[in-house]
Amino acid sequence: MKALVYPAFDQIEIQEIPVPSPKPGELLIRVAAVGICGSELEQFASRSLRRPPPLIMGHEFCGQVAAVGAGIAHFQEGERVVVSSVIPCFACDxxxxxxxxxxxxxxVFGMRRPGGFAEYVAVPVAVAFALPEKVSPLEGALVEPLANGVHVFSLVQSRFPETVVVFGAGTIGLLALQVAKALGAFRLVVVDTNPFRLEMAHELGAEPIINPRQEDVKEALSEFTRGRGVDVAIDAAGVAETRQTALSVTRPGGEVVWIGLHSDRTDLSGHEVVLGERKIMGSYAVTSRDIETAIGLFAHGKVELSPWVRPFPLTEGARVFRELLGQPSDYIKGVLLP
Ligand SMILES: [Zn+2]
Ligand SMILES: [Zn+2]
Structure with missing residues (x-):
C-alpha cells in the first residue's frame, strides 16, 4: 500500500509498504480521508521527540472496514467508520x-503507533465509531478536530455563554467557533494576525474579527462588551501572549480555556485570576462522547468546511505537508484522500 512516511527528521515521502493485518480486537480500515494536524506540522518542524521518526503520522481519519479481526461481532466489512485519535487502556482509574x-x-495514532497517512491502518475496535451516510469522507476527517472543539465546551460551565472570543483562527479555532455558534452563543469574536484566517472566521460568523497588528485587543473587546469583558475566552494559539490576553479580556467570574500547545512556560497575572475569580482550564483531546457529538453536528449540517478545508490525493501528501508548513494563503486545513 502507499503511505506518507516520516522516515527521519526533516523528511517526508510516499513509500510502498505492506498492508497491516488486524490483530484480534482490531479492525483494518481502508482510509478514505485523513487530516494533516497542526501539531504534526509543528512537531515535524521542531524535530519533536513526541513524534519520533520513523513514523506514519495521521490521527484524524475515517474510512471503511476492510477486514475484521478475531473477536469482533458488532462491525462488518464495508461499514463506514471514523476513528478517535486517543487509544486509552480502558482499565485504569x-x-x-x-x-x-x-x-x-x-x-495516539501517528505518535508511537502507525497513523492514518496510508491506504490502510489497523485500529482497536473500541476507538472506531459508525459514521452515518450523510457525513462525507471530508467531514469524517474533521470529526476528531471538531470533537476537540466540542471538548472545550464540555469543560465550560456556563451553559449559555453570550460572548465567546477565540484566539487563533486555525482549524481548532474555526471549529470551536462553530461549536459555540451551534450552542447558541450569539456574539462570537475571533483574534488572529493572519488576514485570510480572519476573513474565514468572519465568513463563519465571527463579528467582530480583531487583528492585534492593527488594533489593541483589550481595548477593542472592552468597547465591544461595554467594559464588561467576555464570558468565555478560548486560546487556540498556545503562546504566552494569547494566554495572558485571553485571561485579561474575560469578565470577572468568566472562563478561559487553553487548547493551544505551542509554548510551555507562561507568565500570568495572578491578580486577574484571584480578584476576578476567573477560571483557567486546559483542554486536551477528546472523549468518545465528544466524537459522537461531533458526528451529530456534521450530520445536522452545523459545520461549514468550505472553502477553508481542501482535499488532496495522498500521492501529493509530501508536497501538501510542506505547503502547510509555510501556511498557504488560500486554505487552512489540508486533508489527504488515500
Ligand atoms: Zn490533531
Ligand atoms: Zn487508562
Missing amino acids: LCRDGQTHLCPKRE
Whole structure:
C-alpha cells in the first residue's frame, strides 16, 4: 500500500509498504480521508521527540472496514467508520471514570503507533465509531478536530455563554467557533494576525474579527462588551501572549480555556485570576462522547468546511505537508484522500 512516511527528521515521502493485518480486537480500515494536524506540522518542524521518526503520522481519519479481526461481532466489512485519535487502556482509574483522554497509558495514532497517512491502518475496535451516510469522507476527517472543539465546551460551565472570543483562527479555532455558534452563543469574536484566517472566521460568523497588528485587543473587546469583558475566552494559539490576553479580556467570574500547545512556560497575572475569580482550564483531546457529538453536528449540517478545508490525493501528501508548513494563503486545513 502507499503511505506518507516520516522516515527521519526533516523528511517526508510516499513509500510502498505492506498492508497491516488486524490483530484480534482490531479492525483494518481502508482510509478514505485523513487530516494533516497542526501539531504534526509543528512537531515535524521542531524535530519533536513526541513524534519520533520513523513514523506514519495521521490521527484524524475515517474510512471503511476492510477486514475484521478475531473477536469482533458488532462491525462488518464495508461499514463506514471514523476513528478517535486517543487509544486509552480502558482499565485504569481515569478510564473507568470516563476520563479516557487522560489515561496515563494512552497511545495516539501517528505518535508511537502507525497513523492514518496510508491506504490502510489497523485500529482497536473500541476507538472506531459508525459514521452515518450523510457525513462525507471530508467531514469524517474533521470529526476528531471538531470533537476537540466540542471538548472545550464540555469543560465550560456556563451553559449559555453570550460572548465567546477565540484566539487563533486555525482549524481548532474555526471549529470551536462553530461549536459555540451551534450552542447558541450569539456574539462570537475571533483574534488572529493572519488576514485570510480572519476573513474565514468572519465568513463563519465571527463579528467582530480583531487583528492585534492593527488594533489593541483589550481595548477593542472592552468597547465591544461595554467594559464588561467576555464570558468565555478560548486560546487556540498556545503562546504566552494569547494566554495572558485571553485571561485579561474575560469578565470577572468568566472562563478561559487553553487548547493551544505551542509554548510551555507562561507568565500570568495572578491578580486577574484571584480578584476576578476567573477560571483557567486546559483542554486536551477528546472523549468518545465528544466524537459522537461531533458526528451529530456534521450530520445536522452545523459545520461549514468550505472553502477553508481542501482535499488532496495522498500521492501529493509530501508536497501538501510542506505547503502547510509555510501556511498557504488560500486554505487552512489540508486533508489527504488515500
Ligand atoms: Zn490533531
Ligand atoms: Zn487508562
